[in-house]
Amino acid sequence: MVENNAVNYSEDNIRTLDWQEHIRLRPGMYIGKLGDGSSADDGIYILLKEIIDNSIDEFRMKSGKRIEIKVDEGKVSIRDFGRGIPLGKVVDAVSKMNTGGKYDSKAFKKSVGLNGVGTKAVNALSGYFKVRSFRDGKMKVAEFSRGIITENHEEKETSDRNGTEISFVPDADIFLNFKFRKEYIERMLRNYAYLNPGLKILFNGETFYSENGLKDLLNEELEGEILYPIIHLQDNDIEVAITHSDKSQTETYFSFVNGQNTTQGGTHLNAFREAYVKTIREFFNKNFDASD
Structure with a gap:
């Protein structure tokens, strides 16, 4: 007698994941290894880099010569003074896959990232994520948790300069006992400064700047x-x-x-x-x- 040990495989085994579920289930596909921050290529630094890259792209499009970065314990805030995300597309830009301005060669002639995934991956892998976009005297704010929108604020008037601010806290359920190391962030920012002469990067009060690349x-x-x-x-x-x-x-x-x-x-x-x-x-x- 021969036993049939084959595992049953039926329609019930076929699943369709939401975009944030897929990122959270397979984070390595999007940010490499997870880690706890003790190595320069750990995931929390990739999250930071993905957001900074968007601000760098604004500078390369000759919009905004300053980026302000704050890291306080596990919370990150990145503010640029570029064009700002078009207000009607703020939510889509950070939560809908394959959505972004970098598919339009007129809006972004040169870009560090072109796949439209980076910010969405940060959103999905953050316990808290907030985007604020400032454009022409108006502001749009949206808040998320693990990629799911929790607050979709109405547009309102503002006196803030144009640009975008992203704040996030990496999800402690994915990045176990993580800690940002200052020296790794500083090395990253020095390289950004050398590669982008004329850009001023402020990190927790310290300035990174290069005139000669x-x-x-x-x-x-x-x-x-x-x-x-x-x-x-x-x-x-x-x-x-x-x-x-x-x-x-x-x-x-x-x-x-x-x-x-x-x-x-x-x-x-x-x-x-x-x-x-x-x-x-x-x-x-x-x-x-x-x-x-």
Whole structure:
């Protein structure tokens, strides 16, 4: 006699999840690992980054040169002075998947994130989430818990400058015993400043600002005396800063793509290395070894 141990599989096993249920059930798909904040790539920093990225995009669209960030215990508040979310779409923009202004190339010609998911993921993974949008003397406010709207306030007049403010508290049921570490946030904000010259970022009273972009980053990270002035090249879609110092025994690099620090390098860094070697060989008409 052969027993049939197959698990029953029927229509009852097919489920359709709401957007916030899917994010909460599979958070790793949206923010990577969860963690408790003891590592720079833990989920709570990804939540922070997702909201900051939207403010950075406003700056890149030449709207708003200042971002104010406050982190008090587990509560985060991020205020930019960009264009503000169109008031009639505030709720949809933070709670309806595949909804956002970045699908419109006129509204956002360049953007750090284009999939329309980031803010929704933060909303779904927060025990408390509040959005305030200020546009042309009016304000719209909505509040959520775990992605579900709890308060949908009526529009009202305001004297506040245009922009958007997002406040959230990561859900303690998902991010167990979490704690924001100041040093990880500061490293993130320094990189944002280097990648966006002219943008002023205020974090708990401290200011992050750069006038010369990656040149400032290289100056700060250099050890020893430089052997020649930093070569600093900038164009619409690329920026390079490079030099050697008298203590350059090994290579040190900082690579970024689309505003993100690619700590493991990638095809962009490999292509730069190849082009660098090719340029030196052609200039001196010698077949130097690439490792040199």
